[in-house]
Amino acid sequence: MSSDRLIGDDGSELIGYTDRWSAAPGDRVRLMVSATAASVDISLVRLRHGDPSPNGPGPRAEPVPSPVDGVRPGGLQRIRAGSYGVLDDPGPADRLSVWLWTARPARGSRQVVLARGDLELFLDGDGTPAVRIGETLLTSGGPLAAEHWTRLGVTLGPGFLRLEAGDDIRSTPCAAAAPGGPVTVAATGAGHEHFTGKAEELRIGTRVHDVRELRLVNGPTLAVTGRHWQDDTTDFRSAPAQYAAVHFHEDDVEDAGFTPTAELTVPDGLASGVYAFRVSDGEGLVDHVPFTVTPPRGTATARIGFLLPTLTYLAYANERLVAAGDGGMVPAGASIEPAPADRWLAAHPEAGLSVYDKHTDGSGCSLVSMLRPIPNLRPDFVWWNTGAPERFGADLYIADFLDHRGEPWDAFTDHDLHEQGAELLARYPVIVTGTHPEYCTREMLVALESYLDGGGRLMYLGGNGFYWVTSIDPDRPHLAEVRRGINGTRAWNSRPGETRHQTTGEPGGLWRYRDRPPHRLTGVGFTAQSDGRDRAPGYRRTPAAKDPAHAWIFDGVSDADVIGDYGLSLGGAAGYEIDRYDPRAGSPAHGVVLMTSQGLHPDSYLLAVEDLDVTVAEVTGSTSDRVRSDVVHLEHPGGGAVFSVGSCSWAGSLSHNGYDNDIARITDNVLTGFLTGNERRPIP
Numbered sequence: 001m002s003s004d005r006l007i008g009d010d011g012s013e014l015i016g017y018t019d020r021w022s023a024a025p026g027d028r029v030r031l032m033v034s035a036t037a038a039s040v041d042i043s044l045v046r047l048r049h050g051d052p053s054p055n056g057p058g059p060r061a062e063p064v065p066s067p068v069d070g071v072r073p074g075g076l077q078r079i080r081a082g083s084y085g086v087l088d089d090p091g092p093a094d095r096l097s098v099w100l101w102t103a104r105p106a107r108g109s110r111q112v113v114l115a116r117g118d119l120e121l122f123l124d125g126d127g128t129p130a131v132r133i134g135e136t137l138l139t140s141g142g143p144l145a146a147e148h149w150t151r152l153g154v155t156l157g158p159g160f161l162r163l164e165a166g167d168d169i170r171s172t173p174c175a176a177a178a179p180g181g182p183v184t185v186a187a188t189g190a191g192h193e194h195f196t197g198k199a200e201e202l203r204i205g206t207r208v209h210d211v212r213e214l215r216l217v218n219g220p221t222l223a224v225t226g227r228h229w230q231d232d233t234t235d236f237r238s239a240p241a242q243y244a245a246v247h248f249h250e251d252d253v254e255d256a257g258f259t260p261t262a263e264l265t266v267p268d269g270l271a272s273g274v275y276a277f278r279v280s281d282g283e284g285l286v287d288h289v290p291f292t293v294t295p296p297r298g299t300a301t302a303r304i305g306f307l308l309p310t311l312t313y314l315a316y317a318n319e320r321l322v323a324a325g326d327g328g329m330v331p332a333g334a335s336i337e338p339a340p341a342d343r344w345l346a347a348h349p350e351a352g353l354s355v356y357d358k359h360t361d362g363s364g365c366s367l368v369s370m371l372r373p374i375p376n377l378r379p380d381f382v383w384w385n386t387g388a389p390e391r392f393g394a395d396l397y398i399a400d401f402l403d404h405r406g407e408p409w410d411a412f413t414d415h416d417l418h419e420q421g422a423e424l425l426a427r428y429p430v431i432v433t434g435t436h437p438e439y440c441t442r443e444m445l446v447a448l449e450s451y452l453d454g455g456g457r458l459m460y461l462g463g464n465g466f467y468w469v470t471s472i473d474p475d476r477p478h479l480a481e482v483r484r485g486i487n488g489t490r491a492w493n494s495r496p497g498e499t500r501h502q503t504t505g506e507p508g509g510l511w512r513y514r515d516r517p518p519h520r521l522t523g524v525g526f527t528a529q530s531d532g533r534d535r536a537p538g539y540r541r542t543p544a545a546k547d548p549a550h551a552w553i554f555d556g557v558s559d560a561d562v563i564g565d566y567g568l569s570l571g572g573a574a575g576y577e578i579d580r581y582d583p584r585a586g587s588p589a590h591g592v593v594l595m596t597s598q599g600l601h602p603d604s605y606l607l608a609v610e611d612l613d614v615t616v617a618e619v620t621g622s623t624s625d626r627v628r629s630d631v632v633h634l635e636h637p638g639g640g641a642v643f644s645v646g647s648c649s650w651a652g653s654l655s656h657n658g659y660d661n662d663i664a665r666i667t668d669n670v671l672t673g674f675l676t677g678n679e680r681r682p683i684p
Contacts, residue, residue, distance in 0.1 A: 117179025536575025
């Protein structure tokens with residue numbers, strides 16, 4: 001597999017995306033491509049391994065003949081960012097008005113608030129309200145106040161034009177007639193020059209229109225406080241009049257809107273797994289656009305089910321902490337080499353944000369879409385923070401390990417589990433997670449709990465799992481939502497009163513505050529992370545590991561003092577984001593800690609903020625015994641069992657020494673034991 005190269009030295013580009021991330025035989029997957037080249041060559045490949053490091057297996061992709069193979073027309077396609085609302089048939093009127101709130105009135109460029117025909121009410125570059133129709137321009141006395149609700153209105157009467165900006169009312173002679181046609185809120189009629197801020201109560205003549213009921217374009221944010229909000233509620237469902245606003249952003253993107261370049265109906269008999277459209281322009285640019293092929297609906301074709309954490313992929317989609325150019329979370333003095341994906345994102349701010357980014361007005365991005373180019377969702381993408389694949393690319397470590405074992409396995413996604421529930425899991429004796437299943441829905445958690453209660457076995461081969469409350473829009477399943485709340489290890493805070501999800505109405509934030517801590521499900525929960533590239537350690541066995549009841553897990557494992565101090569991800573198995581066993585946080589008391597990294601982490605590993613009741617100094621790898629990764633075996637009363645490694649970098653150690661190592665051996669022992677049931681013993 002050749003490495004992806006999305007931007008050429010001559011400014012040429014190549015990027016693609018699909019309209020779905022999971023498909024069963026008979027389903028259609030559409031591929032959208034934007035390319036400088038006049039034509040592109042497309043083929044189907046099965047992805048095996050993505051990490052380009054020479055210390056591992058290297059990139060692996062297997063060509064799969066398919067009807068999609070061949071040369072197709074290229075050409076650049078444009079992403080139109082920015083949300084707005086449209087009232088398509090408002091009827092005749094000589095007066096328009098709307099209530100506005102914005103954190104950034106002055107943006108240095110024009111922001112159109114209302115538009116109808118050639119009439120435009122806008123904020124100029126300094127944030128001063130103004131209105132223009134034809135050759136007539138009328139400007140108010142000064143900039144709009146930031147973070148303050150103000151009513152802006154325009155009246156076009158017989159021979160005059162009037163502008164109202166709160167108490168500032170100005171008029172000028174004007175011979176223009178009131179225009180007809182649709183009314184656009186937060187952009188021009190053509191969808192340009194977007195206003196970033198909240199809008200509420202659109203008045204057209206004497207009629208009042210709820211901005212939430214307009215035809216909303218490009219995914220603005222709802223469930224936000226309006227001008228009548230009181231601090232006695234945070235639930236928009238019980239107080240709709242207090243949440244009558246819509247928050248528009250110039251960098252919202254729900255659908256990039258590319259014209260399809262090719263489409264594939266997944267053939268019957270195509271093995272379940274992780275695939276990609278390989279796209280090349282013949283001039284050195286290559287892109288691998290991934291998707292998952294599941295078994296035929298309602299069936300399983302293997303004993304092992306691999307759950308790919310697509311909600312985590314989506315949460316991090318187009319993360320710009322480096323690409324935005326502001327340094328993001330890069331530690332002081334660190335040298336960061338942007339990946340091709342980061343360079344493409346830096347050149348294309350219109351491709352939208354991740355839930356780790358903030359909109360241009362400082363508000364957190366809570367809605368993310370899969371219907372757009374997402375260059376950091378690639379098999380060989382190396383993340384700036386770890387210098388190794390993370391999320392999707394790291395999950396291919398597990399795919400290659402499963403292939404190396406030689407037993408078939410089925411792939412499916414968070415989105416599949418959300419839709420199909422426990423019935424999907426029940427087809428498999430063993431479910432294997434990805435390396436970083438951080439984001440999940442309630443439907444997913446209920447399904448996993450039911451699976452374990454019914455005797456299923458879960459291998460949690462990652463870290464920081466099952467952490468953030470996440471929603472999938474019931475009407476637009478390509479959209480996911482995350483509200484950060486006011487606690488947790490987070491990139492931004494939700495604004496006061498705006499902690500509930502617009503898509504489902506449920507409270508956002510951490511699952512632990514919904515009494516669904518990950519500890520209860522997997523025995524471990526997020527405890528610490530490092531945002532540096534210090535080498536990750538391995539593990540030491542605990543006395544419990546020597547119990548004959550657990551001998552099957554350590555069969556063939558060496559007697560090394562430290563296990564797993566090697567690997568493609570940060571050089572060790574206990575790295576990046578890690579989890580600990582803690583009965584006080586919800587870990588079942590009968591869980592068994594088999595290995596721990598306690599005392600082995602450098603001081604770049606810091607305790608999660610939600611574990612601090614008050615500010616203390618002892619929060620680093622050398623000062624806090626809570627900064628550790630624990631490997632846990634947990635049996636559930638219903639007959640199920642969980643093996644948890646509590647580390648995002650565990651899977652990066654699997655391929656060390658050609659898969660002949662202790663981490664791979666332990667993982668294989670557990671998988672084999674879970675498949676055969678030989679590990680069963682009653683809970684004391």
